[in-house]
Amino acid sequence: MSIISDSLKRIKPSPTIAVTQKARELRIAGKDVIGLGAGEPDFDTPKNIKKSAIRAIKDGETKYTAVDGTPKLKNAIIKKFKRENNLKYSTDEITVGTGGKQVIYNTFMATLNKGDEVIIPAPFWVSYPDIVLLAGGKPKIVKCSESEEFKLTPKKLKKAISKKTKWLILNSPSNPTGIGYTKKEITNLSKVLIQKKKIHILSDDIYEHITYDNFKFSTIAQISKLKSRTLTMNGVSKSYAMTGWRIGYAGGPKNIIKAIRKIQSQSTSNPSSISQAAAVEALNGTQKFIKKRSNAFKQRRDFVVESLNKINGINCLKPNGAFYVFPNCKKLLGKKTKLKNDSDFVKKLLEKSNVAVVQGSAFGLDGHFRISYATSMKKLKVAMKRIKSFCEKIS
Numbered sequence: 001m002s003i004i005s006d007s008l009k010r011i012k013p014s015p016t017i018a019v020t021q022k023a024r025e026l027r028i029a030g031k032d033v034i035g036l037g038a039g040e041p042d043f044d045t046p047k048n049i050k051k052s053a054i055r056a057i058k059d060g061e062t063k064y065t066a067v068d069g070t071p072k073l074k075n076a077i078i079k080k081f082k083r084e085n086n087l088k089y090s091t092d093e094i095t096v097g098t099g100g101k102q103v104i105y106n107t108f109m110a111t112l113n114k115g116d117e118v119i120i121p122a123p124f125w126v127s128y129p130d131i132v133l134l135a136g137g138k139p140k141i142v143k144c145s146e147s148e149e150f151k152l153t154p155k156k157l158k159k160a161i162s163k164k165t166k167w168l169i170l171n172s173p174s175n176p177t178g179i180g181y182t183k184k185e186i187t188n189l190s191k192v193l194i195q196k197k198k199i200h201i202l203s204d205d206i207y208e209h210i211t212y213d214n215f216k217f218s219t220i221a222q223i224s225k226l227k228s229r230t231l232t233m234n235g236v237s238k239s240y241a242m243t244g245w246r247i248g249y250a251g252g253p254k255n256i257i258k259a260i261r262k263i264q265s266q267s268t269s270n271p272s273s274i275s276q277a278a279a280v281e282a283l284n285g286t287q288k289f290i291k292k293r294s295n296a297f298k299q300r301r302d303f304v305v306e307s308l309n310k311i312n313g314i315n316c317l318k319p320n321g322a323f324y325v326f327p328n329c330k331k332l333l334g335k336k337t338k339l340k341n342d343s344d345f346v347k348k349l350l351e352k353s354n355v356a357v358v359q360g361s362a363f364g365l366d367g368h369f370r371i372s373y374a375t376s377m378k379k380l381k382v383a384m385k386r387i388k389s390f391c392e393k394i395s
């Protein structure tokens with residue numbers, strides 16, 4: 001009899017974290033690796049936020065807090081939802097967890113029974129299906145093609161819905177494609193969902209503030225009649241460069257929020273009291289740097305997309321958000337290059353050219369790879385040169 005549980009055997013370690021760790025190890029071993037694997041801003045956490053954390057330590061805010069968030073942080077989140085999304089939530093409709101990932105984990109642990117289905121449009125963030133599997137649910141993967149900008153269409157959504165569908169996950173702007181849904185597109189999806197009264201929606205809005213070219217962010221609870229069935233998930237990691245602080249949050253129906261609290265009370269208890277104090281300042285303090293940083297990301301996006309499209313065999317859509325691109329490398333796979341699939345491509349790119357990226361198949365769509373361009377222009381320039389010469393050499 002194995003000591004490892006059956007539920008754990010259903011899942012694999014997170015591939016994005018594995019690539020990031022591998023790049024870290026290679027660097028420690030003295031290799032000049034450029035990591036484009038990790039989905040985290042290279043910017044530092046703003047000073048006012050750090051100061052808030054230091055103040056919290058000095059003031060002795062070092063004890064347990066309410067399991068799912070301090071009243072101060074919940075108030076800051078309520079204000080954020082009102083200010084930025086025109087969404088009204090009360091305190092018992094808000095939960096705070098140790099990163100967005102914990103909020104998602106708790107949600108599925110709290111709501112899925114064996115065999116319940118969760119519709120996940122592919123390409124998807126690597127952890128959605130595995131969290132669903134761990135919770136005993138069934139991921140229903142819907143492949144969204146490049147010609148549809150990797151977005152779920154109402155027709156595909158309708159087709160994927162069954163009697164067992166409990167949730168739909170929407171993530172806009174998307175990890176790994178960087179592409180966001182317009183208000184109209186979300187409205188069209190919601191028309192299908194309004195008919196299906198039992199389906200809940202998890203809207204992962206973590207990249208809300210990283211958008212370009214006048215793209216207007218919209219979230220489903222705000223623009224449809226589905227608020228009572230939607231969990232609007234967000235966090236401070238990406239917008240405020242606070243990945244290590246681990247604060248994610250959500251607004252949603254009271255019964256789900258209460259169930260999440262129950263799980264959290266039996267697992268981690270509250271997220272770090274210091275991080276919560278910092279998150280209050282992030283949400284209530286100045287928001288000026290967000291635009292500035294988005295502009296820097298935009299320059300990098302333009303450079304990366306242009307450079308990739310100049311490489312023979314690579315084709316890359318221009319996304320309107322997040323800090324990822326999801327280029328197609330299918331033309332470079334096959335007999336000629338002796339690379340069977342995107343995992344081979346990514347492995348060889350790291351081995352031969354010291355650039356770490358993540359294979360598309362990890363996100364549910366092979367023949368692609370994901371680049372996180374949340375790194376300095378200097379490094380991106382070297383990385384693009386290396387990718388170009390790698391592709392030329394294998395062709």
Ligand code: GLU
Binds near residue numbers: 014017101127
């Ligand atoms: N969300 C980021 C990524 O996709 C962070 C790593 C993770 O949790 O997957 O790279």
